[in-house]
């Protein structure tokens with residue numbers, strides 16, 4: 001069914017005034033000429049009522065600007081569809097119980113922050129015992145065997161370790177995204193997994209502050225997890241993905257593996273416009 005249009009535009013003071021704030025650096029020293037250049041940048045971006053509200057020196061021969069202006073664009077919010085990771089969710093004890101009941105073994109996961117990226121906090125938040133935001137990490141789950149290789153791990157090395165451990169899932173973290181290095185490394189990992197013959201049978205999770213589910217799917221992963229992800233989301237997702245691959249629960253979306261994914265488009269999950277439904281607390 002065609003959804004009713006919901007036209008929106010940004011606002012700062014009054015609804016629909018179109019006011020936005022942008023900030024950027026210009027490679028010239030701060031001066032009245034530089035300030036005018038900043039205003040021109042905003043106008044060339046299509047803004048009207050431009051106001052340069054701050055100009056600061058940002059190193060030798062560079063200046064930083066904060067500029068206000070009005071945009072006249074609007075968009076139909078209801079026409080936006082974003083693939084979102086949706087999964088059923090059990091509490092900690094219950095998840096351990098259902099894994100034991102349905103799989104009769106521990107789930108093995110191997111994770112790392114790959115490439116030259118030295119940020120360990122993201123992968124640690126998901127895998128380490130302590131976890132994140134009051135949510136236990138995978139190491140804490142008796143039904144998970146979680147092997148965290150840390151940071152600066154070559155994609156091929158992560159794949160080889162996962163293969164040696166017979167991992168159900170590979171957890172990849174990328175925090176640095178300069179020059180799209182996160183995508184480059186993610187592709188290298190998927191290529192290595194294909195070469196080692198474990199692509200089809202392994203679940204691939206991609207996470208990081210600038211990672212989203214859509215990008216992860218495009219790169220050949222099963223799912224993408226961004227900022228605020230809790231380890232319990234990951235623990236539940238992997239369990240359901242294993243069941244699904246075993247044909248135990250039918251779910252709607254195709255993945256790079258040609259199997260159904262535990263993911264559905266957020267927009268169609270929640271036609272009421274409310275938050276996506278987390279299905280039942282119990283099976």
Ligand code: B12
Nearest residue numbers: 117118119120121122171173176177178207208209228229
């Ligand atoms: C702490 C930090 C560092 C520490 C890292 C310490 C450590 N042990 O990790 C140090 C000081 C070492 C560092 C170094 C650098 N940093 Co730094 N760093 C940060 C900082 C301040 C916080 C990052 C953080 O800890 N976040 C907290 C964690 C918990 O959040 P998260 O990573 O998003 O993880 C969550 C989700 O994304 C998700 N998730 C993440 N991974 C995964 C994986 C899976 C499988 C799943 C399911 C989920 C998941 O779950 C997590 C929990 O919800 C950020 C800026 C910021 N405020 O974000 C810059 C930042 C990330 N750093 C940055 C940069 C550029 C660097 C350096 C390259 C700087 C330099 N020129 O040397 C170096 C890295 C060098 C290298 N070889 O990698 C940039 C990255 C820019 C970009 N887009 O590429 C940032 C954004 C700062 C900035 N604004 O410029 N950094």
